[in-house]
Amino acid sequence: MTSISATILPHLPYLRRFARSLTGRQESGDAYVAALLESLNFDPAGLPGDLTPRTALYRAFLKTWNSLAINGKAEADSGHEAQPAEAKLAIADRRLGHLTPQSRQAFLLVTVEGFTPSDVCEIMDLPLDQSAKLLSEASREIAEQVQSTVLIIEDEPLIAIDLESVVTSIGHRVLAIARTRQEAVVAFKKHKPGLVLADIQLADGSSGLDAVNEILGSTEVPVIFITAYPEQLLTGKRPEPTFLISKPFRQETLQAVISQALFFDMKATPAKGAGSS
Numbered sequence: 001m002t003s004i005s006a007t008i009l010p011h012l013p014y015l016r017r018f019a020r021s022l023t024g025r026q027e028s029g030d031a032y033v034a035a036l037l038e039s040l041n042f043d044p045a046g047l048p049g050d051l052t053p054r055t056a057l058y059r060a061f062l063k064t065w066n067s068l069a070i071n072g073k074a075e076a077d078s079g080h081e082a083q084p085a086e087a088k089l090a091i092a093d094r095r096l097g098h099l100t101p102q103s104r105q106a107f108l109l110v111t112v113e114g115f116t117p118s119d120v121c122e123i124m125d126l127p128l129d130q131s132a133k134l135l136s137e138a139s140r141e142i143a144e145q146v147q148s149t150v151l152i153i154e155d156e157p158l159i160a161i162d163l164e165s166v167v168t169s170i171g172h173r174v175l176a177i178a179r180t181r182q183e184a185v186v187a188f189k190k191h192k193p194g195l196v197l198a199d200i201q202l203a204d205g206s207s208g209l210d211a212v213n214e215i216l217g218s219t220e221v222p223v224i225f226i227t228a229y230p231e232q233l234l235t236g237k238r239p240e241p242t243f244l245i246s247k248p249f250r251q252e253t254l255q256a257v258i259s260q261a262l263f264f265d266m267k268a269t270p271a272k273g274a275g276s277s
Contacts (some may be wrong), residue, residue, distance in 0.1 A: 004044045011054045013073040013231060014113065015061055021108050022065065023262050029242070032163045035092035036064045042215055050272075051122060058113070059123045062105065078174045106259065107138035111253040113244070138256075147171050148194035148262055151187055153211055154226075155203035159247075163197055163226070181214070188215045195262060196223045200233075209233070222261040 010034070020029030026051050040046050040060065048056045069163050102124065109115045109123060117131040124131075136227055152174060154160040164174045175191040178184035179195075180202050188196070196215065198208040225233060228247040243261045 002042060004047060005035055007053045008040075008057050015057055017109060017230070017244050018058070019061065019065075021112060021257065022105065024242065024263065026242050029078070031147065032065055033061070033252050036061050039064060045136055055115070055119055056113070058273070059107070059125065061223055062124060070094075080127070103134045106134035107256050110135060111250065148173075149191070150174050150195045150197060151191060151193040152177045153165045153184045153186070153198040153199075153202070153208045154194065155199065160200075163254070166251050167258070168253075168256050169198070170258065172258070179203040180210075181208070181211040184208070184211040185214050188221075194221065195258065198225050200225065200227045208215035224254075224257055224261055257260060 016029060016033050018029075019032045020026055023029045023032065026090050046060050047053075051059065064100050079223060106120050106124065110117065115123065117135065118128065120126070120131040120134075121128050126134075137183045147200075150162055150172050152167070154163060154177065160177045164177065167174050172195070175193050176187040178187045181204075184198070184202075196212060198212050200208045202208055202211070205223065208225070211246045212225075215221065216223070222243070222244060224243040226245045226247060226249060233244060245256050247255055
């Protein structure tokens with residue numbers, strides 16, 4: 001019999017990506033995943049046996065997510081010994097009143113994680129006709145999201161044009177496009193954007209990850225990494241991205257992740273004409 005760890009291990013990096021997208025923080029997302037793993041270690045039957053391993057894992061995760069009222073983070077920064085996952089989740093995090101609703105969960109499952117609408121119904125334990133309604137609601141929510149300014153770090157001109165087109169199509173403004181680490185750092189200091197989209201491998205052989213780490217050394221800004229090799233960033237070693245998109249990307253995937261990243265950013269401003277959420 002295959003062990004539960006061997007069954008779920010290949011899917012954990014992507015579950016962590018999904019968890020971080022829901023919470024907006026690396027620490028919070030990983031704490032929820034840790035809570036799930038502790039639960040499965042105590043009761044392996046929590047992983048439904050009538051579903052594919054990946055679908056079953058995401059279903060068990062959302063069951064854990066929905067059973068815990070607080071979206072929290074560890075107090076590891078204080079120098080105290082690490083706490084159990086349940087204790088970490090009991091610490092209030094920012095925007096507690098705005099936990100990701102079902103519509104956004106469904107949208108991220110489809111656009112970012114690649115599940116079908118019928119898979120979403122299995123994962124979220126919903127009637128078969130419910131996913132279409134949730135996806136429609138999410139699309140409307142995205143149109144009402146916050147507005148921001150964007151720095152694109154990308155050395156391929158055609159990809160940069162595609163990124164700029166998606167960004168502007170949902171109401172944001174691109175301030176600059178950088179092709180190297182040095183250009184990225186200079187552009188960020190000059191323009192002070194509210195969001196960064198970053199490739200990993202850049203034109204001069206430098207790293208978009210290094211550029212972002214240098215930027216984040218002096219300020220805090222949401223960053224979305226876009227790479228053909230997401231597994232290289234989801235290694236369990238720090239630093240890791242909160243928001244990560246695989247190349248080739250779909251327009252709706254990028255739209256969803258941009259809106260999700262800005263949803264958690266305190267400095268972003270509501271879109272003009274947007275209703276209250």
